[in-house]
Amino acid sequence: AQSVTQLGSHVSVSEGALVLLRCNYSSSVPPYLFWYVQYPNQGLQLLLKYTTGATLVKGINGFEAEFKKSETSFHLTKPSAHMSDAAEYFCAVSTNTGNQFYFGTGTSLTVIP
Amino acid sequence: DAGVTQSPTHLIKTRGQQVTLRCSPKSGHDTVSWYQQALGQGPQFIFQYYEEEERQRGNFPDRFSGHQFPNYSSELNVNALLLGDSALYLCASSFGLADPRGDTQYFGPGTRLTVL
Numbered sequence: 105a106q107s108v109t110q111l112g113s114h115v116s117v118s119e120g121a122l123v124l125l126r127c128n129y130s131s132s133v134p135p136y137l138f139w140y141v142q143y144p145n146q147g148l149q150l151l152l153k154y155t156t157g158a159t160l161v162k163g164i165n166g167f168e169a170e171f172k173k174s175e176t177s178f179h180l181t182k183p184s185a186h187m188s189d190a191a192e193y194f195c196a197v198s199t200n201t202g203n204q205f206y207f208g209t210g211t212s213l214t215v216i217p
Numbered sequence: 218d219a220g221v222t223q224s225p226t227h228l229i230k231t232r233g234q235q236v237t238l239r240c241s242p243k244s245g246h247d248t249v250s251w252y253q254q255a256l257g258q259g260p261q262f263i264f265q266y267y268e269e270e271e272r273q274r275g276n277f278p279d280r281f282s283g284h285q286f287p288n289y290s291s292e293l294n295v296n297a298l299l300l301g302d303s304a305l306y307l308c309a310s311s312f313g314l315a316d317p318r319g320d321t322q323y324f325g326p327g328t329r330l331t332v333l
Binding site (some may be wrong): 108136138140145146147148149150153155194196198200203204205206207208209210 | 221327
């Protein structure tokens with residue numbers, strides 16, 4: 105079975121500060137990992153994904169995440185927060201092409217001016 | 218190139234009624250998945266359709282059913298609505314199972330269902 109744990113349901117950072125959103129997964133097989141962002145009253149937008157290959161993946165809007173198998177983690181980072189980054193962020197795991205996604209409960213990011 | 222579209226945007230129903238939600242996948246995609254997102258929660262997988270067949274199903278009762286049409290669009294039907302069915306219903310589309318690009322799901326804006 106697969107599952108995702110997102111530590112910290114609410115994270116606040118100052119504008120220009122480092123953003124770190126945590127995601128740990130559980131999977132009995134090699135995982136496919138994703139980060140999605142959701143703005144108020146909207147659907148989910150793909151930020152980045154890891155399936156195979158390089159463990160450090162870069163996404164849109166300056167975000168990146170590193171797959172660490174030994175720590176079963178896939179934390180999302182951004183060097184400098186922008187006001188427009190304020191949103192809900194979801195980590196998800198899948199196990200193969202076409203398989204269902206399992207989502208975490210989300211982390212709400214607030215950026216303080 | 219249009220992304221995933223869903224209709225309607227909002228819907229209000231009363232307990233016991235039935236509802237149908239609609240989804241058109243992103244161009245080129247032939248697989249559609251449906252998710253329920255309760256307030257303050259992450260999306261929960263309902264089911265997935267591929268080649269007009271239900272391929273996978275999550276832990277949802279039979280009151281939740283679906284359909285996929287030859288043009289790959291899909292419907293989600295919920296019968297005998299309960300207050301707890303109030304949620305944002307998200308449709309996601311992807312490439313086919315044998316397509317290596319099929320590892321990623323693209324989401325629509327959702328339909329907000331309120332059950333009174």
